Amino acid sequence: MSESDVVLDVRDLVVHFPVERGVFFRREVGRVRAVDGISFALRRGETLGLVGESGCGKSTTARAIIRLVDPTAGSILFRGFELSEMDEVDLRHDVRRHLQMIFQDPYASLDPRMTVERLVGEPLTNYGVAKGAALRERVADLLELVGLSRRHMDRYPHEFSGGQRQRIGIARALALDPELVLCDEPVSALDVSIQAQVVNLLQDLQERLGLTYLFIAHDLAVVRHISDRVAVMYLGRIVEVAPAEEIYRLPLHPYTVALLSAIPIPDPEVQRARRRIVLTGEIPSPTQVYRGCRFADRCPVKIARCHEEDPPLVEHRPGHAAACWVTGPDGPPAAPSR
Amino acid sequence: MSPPTREDGAPLLALEKLGTWFRTDRGPVKAVDGVDLVVRAGESVGVVGESGSGKSVTMLSVMRLVPTPPAEHKGRVLWKGEEVFGWSARRVRKFRGRECAMIFQDPMTSLNPYLKIGLQLTESIELHLGLDHLAARERAAEMLARVGIPSPAQRLDDYPHQFSGGMRQRVMIAMALSCDPQLLVADEPTTALDVTIQAQILELIDAQRKASGTGLVLITHSLGVVAGMCDRTVVMYAGRVVEEGTTRTVFAQPRMPYTVGLLHSVPRLDVVTERLVPVPGSPPDPQRLPSGCPFRVRCPWAEERCAAERPELREVQGPGEDVHRIACHVDVTRTPPRSDVAAGVPA
Numbered sequence: 001m002s003e004s005d006v007v008l009d010v011r012d013l014v015v016h017f018p019v020e021r022g023v024f025f026r027r028e029v030g031r032v033r034a035v036d037g038i039s040f041a042l043r044r045g046e047t048l049g050l051v052g053e054s055g056c057g058k059s060t061t062a063r064a065i066i067r068l069v070d071p072t073a074g075s076i077l078f079r080g081f082e083l084s085e086m087d088e089v090d091l092r093h094d095v096r097r098h099l100q101m102i103f104q105d106p107y108a109s110l111d112p113r114m115t116v117e118r119l120v121g122e123p124l125t126n127y128g129v130a131k132g133a134a135l136r137e138r139v140a141d142l143l144e145l146v147g148l149s150r151r152h153m154d155r156y157p158h159e160f161s162g163g164q165r166q167r168i169g170i171a172r173a174l175a176l177d178p179e180l181v182l183c184d185e186p187v188s189a190l191d192v193s194i195q196a197q198v199v200n201l202l203q204d205l206q207e208r209l210g211l212t213y214l215f216i217a218h219d220l221a222v223v224r225h226i227s228d229r230v231a232v233m234y235l236g237r238i239v240e241v242a243p244a245e246e247i248y249r250l251p252l253h254p255y256t257v258a259l260l261s262a263i264p265i266p267d268p269e270v271q272r273a274r275r276r277i278v279l280t281g282e283i284p285s286p287t288q289v290y291r292g293c294r295f296a297d298r299c300p301v302k303i304a305r306c307h308e309e310d311p312p313l314v315e316h317r318p319g320h321a322a323a324c325w326v327t328g329p330d331g332p333p334a335a336p337s338r
Numbered sequence: 339m340s341p342p343t344r345e346d347g348a349p350l351l352a353l354e355k356l357g358t359w360f361r362t363d364r365g366p367v368k369a370v371d372g373v374d375l376v377v378r379a380g381e382s383v384g385v386v387g388e389s390g391s392g393k394s395v396t397m398l399s400v401m402r403l404v405p406t407p408p409a410e411h412k413g414r415v416l417w418k419g420e421e422v423f424g425w426s427a428r429r430v431r432k433f434r435g436r437e438c439a440m441i442f443q444d445p446m447t448s449l450n451p452y453l454k455i456g457l458q459l460t461e462s463i464e465l466h467l468g469l470d471h472l473a474a475r476e477r478a479a480e481m482l483a484r485v486g487i488p489s490p491a492q493r494l495d496d497y498p499h500q501f502s503g504g505m506r507q508r509v510m511i512a513m514a515l516s517c518d519p520q521l522l523v524a525d526e527p528t529t530a531l532d533v534t535i536q537a538q539i540l541e542l543i544d545a546q547r548k549a550s551g552t553g554l555v556l557i558t559h560s561l562g563v564v565a566g567m568c569d570r571t572v573v574m575y576a577g578r579v580v581e582e583g584t585t586r587t588v589f590a591q592p593r594m595p596y597t598v599g600l601l602h603s604v605p606r607l608d609v610v611t612e613r614l615v616p617v618p619g620s621p622p623d624p625q626r627l628p629s630g631c632p633f634r635v636r637c638p639w640a641e642e643r644c645a646a647e648r649p650e651l652r653e654v655q656g657p658g659e660d661v662h663r664i665a666c667h668v669d670v671t672r673t674p675p676r677s678d679v680a681a682g683v684p685a
Contacts, residue, residue, distance in 0.1 A: 053532035161620040191388040192559055196603035196616035203613070218533070225605035225614070248607050262537035264562025265608055266601060268585045271566040278541055279534045282502050 006077075007180050007212045008042040008065070013074035015057070015064050019287060030287045034060040036236035037074070039313075042180065047206065047213040049227030049244065051220050051259075055286055056233040058216045062182040065214070066101050067091055078180070097127055100173040104185035106165030110157040116143070116168055117153040123175040142171040147201060163194035167201065174205065180212045188217060199226055220263055224248060229319070232256050235286055235294040238313060242320040252322035254302075254332045255295045277335050293325070300335035301326050350418060350521055350553055351377040351400065351438075357412030358392075358399045367624050369395040371577035372413065374651060379520060382547070382554040384564030384585065386600075387574035388621050393557045396574070397523050401440055402430050436466040439514035441543075443526040445506035449498040455509050456494030459516060466517040481512035485542055504535035508542065515546055521553040528563070540567060561604060565589055570661075573597050576622050576632035579651055583662035593654055593671065594664045595637045631666070638675035639668045 015035040018028045035057040042048050050058045064071045067083060076083040081095055103109040110119055121139045124130045130138050140150035146167040157165055166186060173181055183202065187195040203226060205211060217223050223230055223244075230247045232240040232255065240253040251257045258277045265271045281298045293299070296306040305325050315321040316329045326332050358370040370392045377383050387393040398404050400415050402422065415422040417433065425433065434440075442448040450458060459478035463469055469477060475494060482490035485508040498506060507527060514522055524543060528536035544567055547554050556568055564571050564585065571588040573581040573596065581594035592598045599617035619636035622628065628635050634644040649665045 053534060163620055191621055192561075193388060193600060193603055193617035194620065196605075196614035197618075199605075199614055200616060220533075221605045221607045224607060225611065245610060258534060260607065262533045263607055264560065264566050265606055266561035266565050266589065266604060267606070267608075268565045268589050270608060271562065276537060276541070278537050280538075282504055282535065283532065 005043045006041050007044050007079075008214070009075075009077040010041070010061075010065065011039045011075045011077075013038050013061065013064060013076065014072045015060050015069060016072045032286050033236045033289075034286060035064065035071075038233070038236075038238045040231055040238065040241065042212055042214060044179075044212055045206070045210055046228045047215050047226055049223035049230040050214060050216045050233060051218060051223045051230060052233035053218060053259075053283055055235075055283060057236040057286075058218075058233050059184055061233075062101065062184050062214060062216055066096075066099055066182060097123070097176040098179045099182070100176070100178040100180075101182040101184060102166075102169055102173050102186045105189050106162055106169050107157075107189075109169055110165060110172075112157050115154050115156060116148075119157070119168060120171045120175055123172060127176060129176065138175075139171075142175055145174065145205070146171045147197075161194075162190050163197055166190060166198050170198075170201065170205070174209070177209070178211070180214070183213055183215045183217075185217050186215075187222060188219060195222070202226065220247075220259060232259065235284065235290075237294060237323065239295065239324070240320075240322045241313070246317070246320055250317075250320075250331055252316055252320065252327045252329075252331050253295075253324050254299050254327070254335070256322075257332060257335070258300070293323070301333050348378070348418075349376045349416070350379045351375075351555075352416040353396070353400070353413070354416065355413035356396065356399060356415060358395050358404055358409050359412065360409050361407060362625075364625060366410075368577050368627070369409075369624060370399060373574075373577070373579050375572060375579060375582075377521065377553055377555060380551045380553055381570065382556065382568045383570045383572060384568030385555060385557045385572045385574060386559065386561060386564055388559060390576075390621055390624060391574040392577035393574045394525050395577075397440070397525060397555060397557060401434060401438065401523065403440075432466070435462045435519070436517050437519055438521045438523065439517070439519040441507075441510050441514050441522065441524040441527045444530050445503065445510045446498065448510060449506060451498050454495050454497055455501070459494070459509070459513050462513065463516050477516065478512075481516045482509070484515075484546065485509070485512045486538075487512070503531055504538065507531060507535075507539050511539070511543060511546065515550065515552070518550060519552060521555065522547055523555045523557070525557045526559070527556070529558070529560075536563075543567075561589075561600065573600075576627055577624065578632070578665060579663075580633065580665045581663070582651070584660045587660045587662050591662075591671075593662065593669075594633075594666045595639050595668070595670055595675075596633045598670060599636075599638075639666075639670055639673060640676075641668060643667050 013035055014037055017032040017034060019030040020026045021029045052058045063069045065076055071084045079098060117139050120142050121135050124135055124138060143150055143152055148167050187198050215226055224247060227244045230242055230244050231238045234255050240256045248260060251260055258279045261277045279298050292307040292309055293311050296302045303326055311323045311325045313321045313323040353373050353375040356370055356373045359366040359368050373396055385393045399411060411423055456478055460474040463474040463477050479490040479494060482493060487493055487508055528539050558564060568585050571585045572579055575596050581588060581597045592601055602615040603617050605614060617636060622632050629645055630647055631644045631649050634640040644667055649667050651663045651665045654662050654664055
């Protein structure tokens with residue numbers, strides 16, 4: 001991969017939120033280590049899926065990239081700009097139009113008092129791209145691009161179903177022709193029968209417009225389907241990165257193995273024959289400081305070293321890396337049966 | 339486990355043309371519209387459907403938890419032959435918790451945040467089993483141990499906020515099973531939880547109910563959860579049952595176009611698909627249901643007849659002796675779908 005192919009390069013990104021106590025003298029008593037040193041690169045036109053359970057830091061990662069939260073440390077390179085060091089004015093001037101986000105909840109992310117025309121046209125007005133009749137024309141084009149029609153322009157969000165609202169959100173995100181779109185759980189609030197419509201739309205748009213996606217979701221089946229590569233997060237860290245077609249066939253990290261086995265497959269024959277690894281324990285608190293592997297407490301195949309040393313992300317197969325002391329190119333040893 | 343192939347045994351719960359209508363200024367909203375359903379002792383039935391399909395309201399109506407008015411009920415609900423809608427408040431109290439218990443989706447809103455969980459657990463044990471307070475506490479601690487909560491006796495004196503989401507759901511399961519009900523109704527019990535915790539909770543419900551021979555009605559939107567847990571599957575759409583059968587039949591040979599569509603529209607972990615086949619259109623507005631079959635406007639098989647006539651649930655030939663019923667005029671195994679139904683284009 002040549003350097004120019006890289007759209008986004010995130011290195012050692014850390015996002016900590018201080019936990020404060022006290023009314024008059026506020027002091028820091030701990031830190032939520034939402035994102036705790038992650039690195040990844042996105043190539044032009046690809047989709048990187050980011051999966052993990054709630055609290056693993058996947059959404060915070062996206063919010064730090066688009067600077068809705070400030071990174072504590074690390075570097076975020078996008079189009080030659082170091083996003084982590086830019087101020088709000090420069091961000092707005094140089095970056096934001098090329099970097100857009102699609103949000104989870106299409107009920108909360110659209111202003112209920114704005115018409116569809118204003119919602120989709122707002123980015124165009126803000127950046128002075130179009131106005132008047134040209135603006136209306138561009139909005140109509142955008143609506144048609146996402147499978148709505150120009151007839152919808154004068155309506156309000158409440159007149160639309162969840163799936164249609166998400167289309168409006170997508171049209172708004174695409175208004176300025178962005179290079180990179182961060183999709184934060186774009187289908188999880190939608191009804192099952194509607195999810196596939198939006199997934200297909202995102203795939204079509206990527207093909208037509210050459211978009212690059214960071215696709216964040218907790219549903220590994222959806223992520224695997226839409227992504228070229230999948231990164232699995234656990235407690236603020238990326239524990240595994242793999243080509244999408246390999247992650248189900250050959251997961252390398254014990255957490256990924258357990259996560260995959262926990263996801264039900266809608267086929268009674270297959271589902272009942274599967275070996276499930278039910279993890280004991282809960283996801284620990286992200287305020288805790290770890291010396292060794294964060295997953296060690298729940299890991300069915302841990303060894304003594306796992307509690308002592310933090311495992312680095314190591315490439316075990318081409319394009320397939322895992323942060324685990326016990327795994328190898330053929331995956332971790334089988335978990336003992338309970 | 340061997341799913342029943344025929345309908346054996348006396349029904350525990352039988353719904354006969356159950357309707358739950360909400361009166362509004364713009365006319366009645368038929369949240370549940372003529373549901374027939376039978377649950378036998380010890381069997382597990384999965385009720386799948388999207389939001390607004392009426393799956394929750396159906397079971398809330400059975401529990402007599404839908405206030406009337408504004409709602410009004412049609413049809414009958416029979417619990418071991420007794421008519422549930424005819425019961426006194428006293429009889430309903432005995433039914434709830436003792437005979438039929440319910441687990442809700444969100445364990446935070448279904449536990450009282452001001453009361454220690456010990457008190458919330460012992461309340462129903464004292465009421466239904468007639469134990470004194472000390473014996474009830476013992477029983478409560480035993481139940482907490484059964485659902486895998488460490489140091490159960492101490493945890494009785496904790497408040498709900500001191501438990502994590504998964505642990506709270508365990509408390510709810512302990513509470514539901516504490517009086518040995520014959521039927522457990524679980525309404526999206528794992529939707530608010532993460533997948534690895536979901537797997538723990540489902541396994542727990544399954545093991546506990548099998549150990550005590552409790553029947554289960556599992557309400558969910560997840561086809562995968564039903565595939566793994568339930569003997570029978572009931573698919574609901576727009577307040578009606580549109581397909582029903584043994585789980586293996588419904589998943590292997592779905593016959594109602596909506597079920598066919600749902601199964602094709604979800605990506606599967608174990609199968610690589612280039613492109614998903616979505617169900618076109620959107621779920622219907624319950625105040626403006628189309629005439630005839632409510633799914634016909636999204637259906638690739640719809641015929642003229644579908645607009646004119648509401649399809650009743652009818653038996654179709656399944657493999658072997660498996661039960662299989664659908665509410666559809668068309669035989670999707672013989673007729674090819676129309677290709678002109680515009681996928682995903684809203685009206």
